[in-house]
Amino acid sequence: MARTVDQARHEARRLVIVDAALTVFAARGYDGATTAAICRQARIGSGTLFHYFPTKLAILLGILEYGTREVRESAAAYEGREDPVGVLLEIVGRSADEAADPRVPGFVRAAAGVMHLPEVAAALEADADAQRARLRPWVERGQELGEVRTDLTDARIVSWLMLLTDGFLERVAAEPGFTAAGERDLLVATAREFLHPGGRPARRGGRVSR
Amino acid sequence: MARTVDQARHEARRLVIVDAALTVFAARGYDGATTAAICRQARIGSGTLFHYFPTKLAILLGILEYGTREVRESAAAYEGREDPVGVLLEIVGRSADEAADPRVPGFVRAAAGVMHLPEVAAALEADADAQRARLRPWVERGQELGEVRTDLTDARIVSWLMLLTDGFLERVAAEPGFTAAGERDLLVATAREFLHPGGRPARRGGRVSR
Amino acid sequence: MARTVDQARHEARRLVIVDAALTVFAARGYDGATTAAICRQARIGSGTLFHYFPTKLAILLGILEYGTREVRESAAAYEGREDPVGVLLEIVGRSADEAADPRVPGFVRAAAGVMHLPEVAAALEADADAQRARLRPWVERGQELGEVRTDLTDARIVSWLMLLTDGFLERVAAEPGFTAAGERDLLVATAREFLHPGGRPARRGGRVSR
Amino acid sequence: MARTVDQARHEARRLVIVDAALTVFAARGYDGATTAAICRQARIGSGTLFHYFPTKLAILLGILEYGTREVRESAAAYEGREDPVGVLLEIVGRSADEAADPRVPGFVRAAAGVMHLPEVAAALEADADAQRARLRPWVERGQELGEVRTDLTDARIVSWLMLLTDGFLERVAAEPGFTAAGERDLLVATAREFLHPGGRPARRGGRVSR
DNA sequence: AATGAATGAGAGTTCATTCAT
DNA sequence: CATGAATGAACTCTCATTCAT
Numbered sequence: 001m002a003r004t005v006d007q008a009r010h011e012a013r014r015l016v017i018v019d020a021a022l023t024v025f026a027a028r029g030y031d032g033a034t035t036a037a038i039c040r041q042a043r044i045g046s047g048t049l050f051h052y053f054p055t056k057l058a059i060l061l062g063i064l065e066y067g068t069r070e071v072r073e074s075a076a077a078y079e080g081r082e083d084p085v086g087v088l089l090e091i092v093g094r095s096a097d098e099a100a101d102p103r104v105p106g107f108v109r110a111a112a113g114v115m116h117l118p119e120v121a122a123a124l125e126a127d128a129d130a131q132r133a134r135l136r137p138w139v140e141r142g143q144e145l146g147e148v149r150t151d152l153t154d155a156r157i158v159s160w161l162m163l164l165t166d167g168f169l170e171r172v173a174a175e176p177g178f179t180a181a182g183e184r185d186l187l188v189a190t191a192r193e194f195l196h197p198g199g200r201p202a203r204r205g206g207r208v209s210r
Numbered sequence: 211m212a213r214t215v216d217q218a219r220h221e222a223r224r225l226v227i228v229d230a231a232l233t234v235f236a237a238r239g240y241d242g243a244t245t246a247a248i249c250r251q252a253r254i255g256s257g258t259l260f261h262y263f264p265t266k267l268a269i270l271l272g273i274l275e276y277g278t279r280e281v282r283e284s285a286a287a288y289e290g291r292e293d294p295v296g297v298l299l300e301i302v303g304r305s306a307d308e309a310a311d312p313r314v315p316g317f318v319r320a321a322a323g324v325m326h327l328p329e330v331a332a333a334l335e336a337d338a339d340a341q342r343a344r345l346r347p348w349v350e351r352g353q354e355l356g357e358v359r360t361d362l363t364d365a366r367i368v369s370w371l372m373l374l375t376d377g378f379l380e381r382v383a384a385e386p387g388f389t390a391a392g393e394r395d396l397l398v399a400t401a402r403e404f405l406h407p408g409g410r411p412a413r414r415g416g417r418v419s420r
Numbered sequence: 421m422a423r424t425v426d427q428a429r430h431e432a433r434r435l436v437i438v439d440a441a442l443t444v445f446a447a448r449g450y451d452g453a454t455t456a457a458i459c460r461q462a463r464i465g466s467g468t469l470f471h472y473f474p475t476k477l478a479i480l481l482g483i484l485e486y487g488t489r490e491v492r493e494s495a496a497a498y499e500g501r502e503d504p505v506g507v508l509l510e511i512v513g514r515s516a517d518e519a520a521d522p523r524v525p526g527f528v529r530a531a532a533g534v535m536h537l538p539e540v541a542a543a544l545e546a547d548a549d550a551q552r553a554r555l556r557p558w559v560e561r562g563q564e565l566g567e568v569r570t571d572l573t574d575a576r577i578v579s580w581l582m583l584l585t586d587g588f589l590e591r592v593a594a595e596p597g598f599t600a601a602g603e604r605d606l607l608v609a610t611a612r613e614f615l616h617p618g619g620r621p622a623r624r625g626g627r628v629s630r
Numbered sequence: 631m632a633r634t635v636d637q638a639r640h641e642a643r644r645l646v647i648v649d650a651a652l653t654v655f656a657a658r659g660y661d662g663a664t665t666a667a668i669c670r671q672a673r674i675g676s677g678t679l680f681h682y683f684p685t686k687l688a689i690l691l692g693i694l695e696y697g698t699r700e701v702r703e704s705a706a707a708y709e710g711r712e713d714p715v716g717v718l719l720e721i722v723g724r725s726a727d728e729a730a731d732p733r734v735p736g737f738v739r740a741a742a743g744v745m746h747l748p749e750v751a752a753a754l755e756a757d758a759d760a761q762r763a764r765l766r767p768w769v770e771r772g773q774e775l776g777e778v779r780t781d782l783t784d785a786r787i788v789s790w791l792m793l794l795t796d797g798f799l800e801r802v803a804a805e806p807g808f809t810a811a812g813e814r815d816l817l818v819a820t821a822r823e824f825l826h827p828g829g830r831p832a833r834r835g836g837r838v839s840r
Numbered sequence: 841a842a843t844g845a846a847t848g849a850g851a852g853t854t855c856a857t858t859c860a861t
Numbered sequence: 862c863a864t865g866a867a868t869g870a871a872c873t874c875t876c877a878t879t880c881a882t
Contacts, residue, residue, distance in 0.1 A: 013866095028326050031241035035852060045868045050853065106326075113323015115383075116238050116316075128384060152396075159381060159388050160396070166384075167377025171369060173325075174338060174376075178369050186362075186370070190404065198408055245877060255843045256878085266877065448746050451661035455856060465864040466857085476856065526746075533743015535803075536658050536736075548804060572816075579801060579808050580816070586804075587797025591789060593745075594758060594796075598789050606782070606790070610824065618828055643845095665873060675847045680874060 014052050017042050018066060021059045026106030030060060030114045057119060060111065064123040068130050075134040084142035085195055088161065091135060092191045093184060095165040100180035105173030132158050139195075148195050157195065164191055224262050227252050228276060231269045236316030240270060240324045267329060274321065274333040278340050285344040294352035295405055298371065301345060302401045303394060305375040310390035315383030342368050349405075358405045367405065374401055434472050437462050438486060441479045446526030450480060450534045477539060484531065484543040488550045495554040504562035505615055508581065511555060512611045513604060515585040520600035525593030552578050559615075568615045577615065584611055644682050647672050648696060651689045656736030660690060660744045687749060694741065694753040698760050705764040714772035715825055718791065721765060722821045723814060725795040730810035735803030762788050769825075778825050787825065794821055 020042035024033040035056050039046050053059045074094070078087045098104055114120050135158045142148030148157065168187050171178045192199070230252035234243040245266050249256050263269045284304070288297045308314055324330050345368045352358030358367065378397050381388045402409070440462035444453040455476050459466050473479045494514070498507045518524050534540050555578045562568030568577065588607050591598045612619070650672035654663040665686050669676050683689045704724070708717045728734055744750050765788045772778030778787065798817050801808045822829070 029323050031239075032324070032326055047868045048866075051866065056852065109319075109322040109325060112319040112383075113239050114242070115319060116242055124384065155387075156396075159385060160400070163374075163377035163381045165377075166380040167373035167375075170376040170380065171373045173322075174334065175369060177365075186366075190370070193403065193407060194400065197403060257843045260878065261842070449661075449743050452744070452746055467864045470857065471863075529739075529742040529745060532739040532803075533659050534662070535739060536662055544804065575807075576816075579805060580820070583794075583797035583801045585797075586800040587793035587795075590796040590800065591793045593742075594754065595789060597785075606786075610790070613823065613827060614820065617823060677847045681845065686873070
C-alpha cells in the first residue's frame with residue numbers, strides 16, 4: 001500500500017514538473033528554457049528536478065511520452081463505432097481543440113527545434129506512429145464502406161490528415177487572428193471534403209461533437 | 211566604382227556565410243549550431259564571421275530577410291496575369307518545390323524553435339506578411355471573377371493556403387516517405403479544391419507549371 | 421544493561437559502515453566515493469549513514485582511527501619480549517601481511533589524496549605517531565644490546581623502517597607483479613640488513629613468524 | 631616561421647598552466663583543486679584554460695606526461711657509461727633531489743588519489759614503465775660485471791629500487807623532520823647496500839654527484 | 841580585411857546533508 | 862531507529878564575442 005501511495009505521489013510530482021516544463025518550453029523554446037526557470041515554475045529546488053529526471057532532455061522526452069500515451073489511450077475510445085468518417089473527423093476536431101491550449105503550439109515548435117537530437121527525433125516518430133495507428137483503421141474501414149476516397153492509399157490519406165492538423169497548429173501559433181476555436185469547423189469541413197471529395201454534406205446542422 | 215566593387219564583394223561574402231549558416235542551422239537547430247561550426251562550414255575564421263554579422267542571431271535574421279526578399283521579388287513575376295487561380299496554384303506549387311531542398315524544412319524548424327525571441331518573431335511575421343501580400347490580390351481577383359469561393363473572406367482563404375503549405379513542409383520534414391516531389395500534385399489539387407469546392411477540374415492533362 | 425547492548429549494537433553498525441566505506445574509498449578514492457555508494461555497499465539508507473557519522477569526512481577519520489587503535493593495541497602484544505630485532509621484524513612483516521588485503525593500499529592512497537584537509541593530516545600524523553611509538557622502544561633496546569646499528573639515531577632508524585613499509589605498500593598497489601606474499605620475506609631481510617648492516621643472518625631456517 | 635613561433639608560444643602557455651596546476655594539485659589534491667583556482671594561479675581566464683586542455687583531467691595527465699618525458703630524456707644522458715652501479719645510484723639520488731621540490735610529493739599523492747580513473751592509472755603505468763626502462767639495463771649490466779647481486783632477478787631489483795625512492799618520497803611528504811637533502815645520502819647508501827650486500831664501500835670520500 | 845587566442849558569463853548537473861515521516 | 866525525498870551550494874565546461882596583430 002505504501003508502495004502504491006509512494007508511486008502515486010511520485011507520479012503526481014513528476015506531473016507537476018512536466019506541467020511546469022511544458023509551460024517554460026512553450027514560452028522560451030528548449031534551449032531558452034533554463035532548468036532554473038523550470039524549477040521556479042514548479043516551485044522546487046534544482047536538486048529535486050534532477051531527482052525526477054536525469055537530464056533536461058529527459059523532461060522534454062517525458063512530456064512527449066505523456067502526449068503519445070494520451071494518443072494511444074484516446075484511440076481506445078472509438079472502438080465499436082460504425083461511422084468511420086465520423087470517427088476521423090472527431091479525431092481531427094479534437095486535435096484542433098488541443099491547439100486551443102496556447103502552450104501546445106509553442107511546445108510543438110520547441111520540440112521541433114531540437115529534432116536534430118536523435119532521442120527527440122525518435123520520440124516524435126513514436127508520437128507520429130501512434131497518431132497514424134489511431135487514424136489508419138478508420139480510413140481503411142471508410143474505404144471499404146465507400147465513404148472514403150479510394151484514389152489514394154490509406155497511408156497517404158492518413159499523412160494528409162496529419163498535414164491538415166499540423167498546418168492548423170502552425171497557423172494558430174503564427175497568426176494571432178487564426179484561433180483554434182474560430183477555425184475548428186472549417187478544419188473539420190476541409191478534412192471531410194478531403195476524405196470524400198464532392199460527397200454529400202454531412203447531416204445538416206451537424207456540428208461535429210467534441 | 212571601387213566602392214561598388216567592394217560592396218559586391220562584401221555582399222558575396224555575406225552570402226557565403228548565410229549559405230553556410232543555413233546548412234548548419236538546418237542540421238543542428240539554432241542553439242545547436244555553434245558559430246565555430248558555421249565558420250568551419252563557410253571556411254572562414256571566427257573573427258571574419260563577426261566582421262559581417264554582429265551576432266549569431268543577426269545571421270539567422272539575415273537568412274530570414276533573404277527569404278522574405280525573395281518572396282517579395284517573386285510576387286512581381288505574376289503581374290499582368292489574368293488567371294488568378296492559376297497564379298495561386300503556381301505559388302503553392304513553388305512552395306512545394308522549395309520544400310524539396312532538404313535544408314528548408316530543417317531551417318524552418320530551427321527558426322520556429324527560437325520564435326520566442328522578439329526579433330525572430332518580428333522577422334517571421336514580416337515573412338508571413340510578404341506571403342500574404344503575394345497571395346491576397348489574386349484571391350480577391352479570383353473572388354471577383356467567380357473562380358474562388360466567396361463563403362470565406364479573402365484573408366481567411368489566404369491563411370488556409372498558408373496552412374496547406376506549412377503543413378506540407380512539416381510533413382516533408384517529419385515523414386521520410388512523404389516527399390516534396392511525390393506529393394506536389396496532390397497539394398496543388400487540394401488547394402484548387404479548397405479555393406473552389408466542386409469546381410470543374412482544371413484544363414485536362416494540365417500540370418501546374420513550376 | 422540495555423544501554424550496553426545498545427552501545428554494542430551501535431558499535432557493530434558503525435563497523436559495518438566503516439567496512440563498507442573502506443571498500444568504496446579504496447575502489448574510488450575519497451571524492452570518487454559518493455555517500456550513496458557507501459550506503460549501497462553497507463545496505464543502509466542515506467539517513468542511517470548520517471545517523472552514525474555526521475559527515476563523509478568523519479567516516480574517513482573513523483577508519484583511520486580504527487587503524488591507529490589497532491596499531492596501539494598490537495603494540496601491547498610485544499611486551500616482555502627480549503629480542504628487539506625479532507620484534508621489529510615481526511612488526512615490519514605484519515605490515516606486509518596487511519598489504520595483502522587489496523583494499524589497504526587503495527585506501528591508503530585515497531587518504532593520502534586528501535591529506536591537504538587538516539583533519540586528515542592530523543589523523544595520519546596520529547597514526548604515524550602510533551607507529552613510531554610502537555617501533556622506537558625496540559630500536560632503542562636493540563641499540564643498547566648492540567643488535568641494532570648506532571650510527572643513526574633511533575628516530576631516524578624508525579623513519580627508515582616506515583619508509584620501507586610505505587614503499588612496500590606503494591609497490592604492491594602499483595605493480596601487479598609485486599605481491600605482498602611474494603615479496604614479504606625480502607622486505608624482512610632488507611629491514612634486518614638495514615637494522616644491522618653486515619650482521620649475521622638471523623636464526624637459520626628462520627622465517628619471521630606472522 | 632609563424633607556425634613555429636605560434637607553436638612555441640602555445641607550448642610556453644601550456645607550460646604556464648601545467649606549472650600552476652602542479653602547484654594547486656599539490657596543495658589541494660585533485661578534487662580539491664578547482665579549475666577556478668588553477669586559473670587564478672596561472673593568471674588566465676577559465677576559457678583560456680579550456681582552450682589549452684579539454685578537461686581538468688587532461689591537465690593532470692599533461693603533467694604526468696611531462697614527467698614521463700623527462701624520465702625518458704634523462705635516460706639518454708647515461709649512455710656510454712661503464713659503471714652501472716654508479717649510474718643506478720645517480721638515478722636514485724636524482725629522484726631524491728626531485729623530492730626536495732615541496733610540490734612533488736604533494737602532486738604524487740594527488741595523482742595517486744585518483745588512480746582509480748583508468749586514464750590516470752594508464753599514465754602512472756606509463757611513467758613506471760619509463761622508470762623501469764631507465765633502470766633495468768644498468769641492473770643487467772651490473773649483474774654481468776658482478777657488481778650487482780644475482781640472487782634476485784633484474785626486474786625484482788628494479789622494483790625494489792623504485793620501492794626505495796617511492797618510500798623516500800612518501801616519508802618526505804609525511805614527516806616534516808625527514809628532508810630530502812638530509813636523507814639523500816642515506817638513501818643512496820641503502821640502495822648501494824641493496825644492490826650489492828656487503829660490497830666494499832664506494833670510493834672513499836665519494837659523494838654521489840648530483 | 842582577416843584572423844584566432846583570450847575571455848567570462850552562464851549553463852546543466854552532482855552530491856553531501858537535512859528532516860519529516 | 863531508519864528512511865529517502867528534498868535541497869542548493871558549488872563544480873566543470875561551453876560558446877558567443879572581443880580585439881591585438
